[in-house]
Amino acid sequence: xxxxxxxxxxxxxRVARKELRDELLSLRKSSASFRSDxxxxxxxxxxxxxxxxxxxxxxPNLPAAPRxxxxxxxxxxxxxxxxxxxxxLELRKHLGFTQAQMAExxxxxxxxxxxxxxxxxxxxxxxxxxxxxxxxxxxxxxNARINAD
Numbered sequence: 001x002x003x004x005x006x007x008x009x010x011x012x013x014r015v016a017r018k019e020l021r022d023e024l025l026s027l028r029k030s031s032a033s034f035r036s037d038x039x040x041x042x043x044x045x046x047x048x049x050x051x052x053x054x055x056x057x058x059x060p061n062l063p064a065a066p067r068x069x070x071x072x073x074x075x076x077x078x079x080x081x082x083x084x085x086x087x088x089l090e091l092r093k094h095l096g097f098t099q100a101q102m103a104e105x106x107x108x109x110x111x112x113x114x115x116x117x118x119x120x121x122x123x124x125x126x127x128x129x130x131x132x133x134x135x136x137x138x139x140x141x142x143n144a145r146i147n148a149d
Contacts, residue, residue, distance in 0.1 A: 092113070108127060
């Protein structure tokens with residue numbers, strides 16, 4: 001390269017660094033202020049959580065904050081019922097139903113039954129309640145419900 005080309009290249013790099021320096025300085029300042037804001041918010045949250053704990057201990061009679069929907073329990077209180085794809089398959093075979101009949105009993109599609117049994121999908125809460133209700137009935141009542149529809 002010629003000296004003129006090298007000089008031009010060096011000058012362009014110097015000017016670019018100079019321009020970028022101002023941009024980077026403003027970005028560093030803003031990121032530092034964001035970090036301090038985040039740290040302040042975290043401290044506030046921690047303080048509020050500790051206040052909630054203190055207040056909940058001070059007033060145990062007051063109703064607690066609304067929580068998620070309660071889990072359907074089976075057997076002993078305090079235990080959650082866990083859905084198992086194999087259990088649904090076993091229940092369907094115990095009742096002697098096809099997937100279509102089981103779908104009709106639960107009010108869903110036969111594709112849903114297939115996906116639940118294969119473990120591809122987990123039923124929603126409303127369907128889980130129906131499945132747990134069907135677990136409690138016998139073959140005769142299940143057949144009666146299918147034939148009634």
